Amino acid sequence: MGLAMLASFALALLALSGCDSSNDSTTNQSPAQTLIQRQPFFAMGTMVEVVTYGADKKTHTAATREIENTFTELAKTWQPWQKADAPHGKLARINQDLLAGRSSLSTEKLNRIMLEASELSQQSRGLFNPAIGQLVQTWGFDRSVDLPNTLPDPATIKALIDANHGPHLLRYTAHSISSLKPVALDYGAFLKGYAVDRAIDILRDYGIEGGLVEAGGDLRVLGSKDEQPWRIGIRNPRGSGVLASISMQPGEAMFTSGDYERYFEAEVDDLSKPLAPAADGTPRFAKTKQRFHHILDPRTGYPAMGTASVTIITDEGAKADAAATALFVAGPGKWEKVAVSMGIQYVLLVDTDGNAYLNPAMAERIKFETQPEGSLLLSAPLVAKVVPQVAPQVVPQAPE
Ligand code: ADP
Ligand code: MG
Numbered sequence: 001m002g003l004a005m006l007a008s009f010a011l012a013l014l015a016l017s018g019c020d021s022s023n024d025s026t027t028n029q030s031p032a033q034t035l036i037q038r039q040p041f042f043a044m045g046t047m048v049e050v051v052t053y054g055a056d057k058k059t060h061t062a063a064t065r066e067i068e069n070t071f072t073e074l075a076k077t078w079q080p081w082q083k084a085d086a087p088h089g090k091l092a093r094i095n096q097d098l099l100a101g102r103s104s105l106s107t108e109k110l111n112r113i114m115l116e117a118s119e120l121s122q123q124s125r126g127l128f129n130p131a132i133g134q135l136v137q138t139w140g141f142d143r144s145v146d147l148p149n150t151l152p153d154p155a156t157i158k159a160l161i162d163a164n165h166g167p168h169l170l171r172y173t174a175h176s177i178s179s180l181k182p183v184a185l186d187y188g189a190f191l192k193g194y195a196v197d198r199a200i201d202i203l204r205d206y207g208i209e210g211g212l213v214e215a216g217g218d219l220r221v222l223g224s225k226d227e228q229p230w231r232i233g234i235r236n237p238r239g240s241g242v243l244a245s246i247s248m249q250p251g252e253a254m255f256t257s258g259d260y261e262r263y264f265e266a267e268v269d270d271l272s273k274p275l276a277p278a279a280d281g282t283p284r285f286a287k288t289k290q291r292f293h294h295i296l297d298p299r300t301g302y303p304a305m306g307t308a309s310v311t312i313i314t315d316e317g318a319k320a321d322a323a324a325t326a327l328f329v330a331g332p333g334k335w336e337k338v339a340v341s342m343g344i345q346y347v348l349l350v351d352t353d354g355n356a357y358l359n360p361a362m363a364e365r366i367k368f369e370t371q372p373e374g375s376l377l378l379s380a381p382l383v384a385k386v387v388p389q390v391a392p393q394v395v396p397q398a399p400e
Helices: 003-014 058-076 088-097 108-122 133-139 154-163 191-205 315-329 335-342 360-365
Strands: 036-043 046-053 170-173 176-179 211-215 218-222 230-235 241-248 253-259 263-275 284-293 306-312 346-351 354-360 367-368 376-378
Touching: 036 058, 036 376, 046 058, 058 191, 058 263, 088 284, 108 170, 108 176, 108 315, 108 335, 176 315, 191 218, 191 263, 191 315, 218 230, 218 315, 218 346, 230 253, 253 346, 315 335, 315 346, 335 354, 346 360, 354 360, 360 367
Parallel strands: 354 376
Antiparallel strands: 036 046, 046 211, 170 176, 211 218, 218 253, 230 241, 241 367, 253 306, 263 284, 306 346, 346 354
């Protein structure tokens, strides 16, 4: 497979919006591509695409339909707040109860998913924190459209941070969930990964051996294509097009968290540019535009600063999704520690100055298609620091 085709396939994966099923690759010349079928649908606020390799059309269509139903069901169940025009989802009801200080009816299946997320939260040192539902709502990022254009009241943010709810305060039984303190849960940083994992299970159940499921730039692959690995593009967080491409090993997931996904811009004071004070003596400053995006730092209550995007490759979508969010919050200088504590092996982080940070294992497999705006910075290998084992020493006894 030639490089030009690799790049165009990567771009095709990144530019999904507006595709329809007639837009599949069967019109292209390569015999390998005639076996590719792709079918997009809209779910979880984004375009999702199921791509299969070598499956018959009936199987492909049936599997895609089941995947679409699964995405739709998961989105309904895990919607954190009740929508005016929709019946109560399960998490919306749980949040209502937990905020009122009541325990809530749940199921073993739901609780197991929430426990899995809590475990990831702990590994991330609390930087991926599904217990920040109220904070996300206060910022207005629980909506994908109609974003606000003003900042929330700092006192409200401070009060939510001071209350400092983490998922460790949750208690589960086979039929219920409760919290030691009022809290609202939001699995927006994990759910797409979980859904992509279930979609891969469905493809396997249908006996499909090669394919991938992609949701808004995040994806997991199944097997390979014509004995060639799937090669995928990583979007440039600033500007358009592909920053780099990667060959995926069978079963791997690649997830990116970016500050370009959901954000608004607001005018704030530029403290480096003082103006003449107002008549009553109030200091005044020139205004500057600042981006406020949807990935919040649970320690400050504000959008995490310094990172533009983080791409993670690991063997599970849910983990990749949670880790991309956590490492985004950790930012330059701290992401290595969090990657090690979450057991992540491949990371690319682009900071807001355009510098690209990556670990040696990632550097070995990534191919930059565009020169990063800033520098390329290689970290130390992502391995837990091994404490040298000191053999127990026999201390010679002083003669009496
Ligand atoms: P995307 O869904 O755009 O790919 P993420 O996976 O990073 O991006 O998820 C962002 C969403 O997760 C936010 O919209 C919000 O609902 C929630 N969220 C934001 N910050 C955090 C955080 N630190 N920990 C857990 N969830 C978060
Ligand atoms: Mg995420």
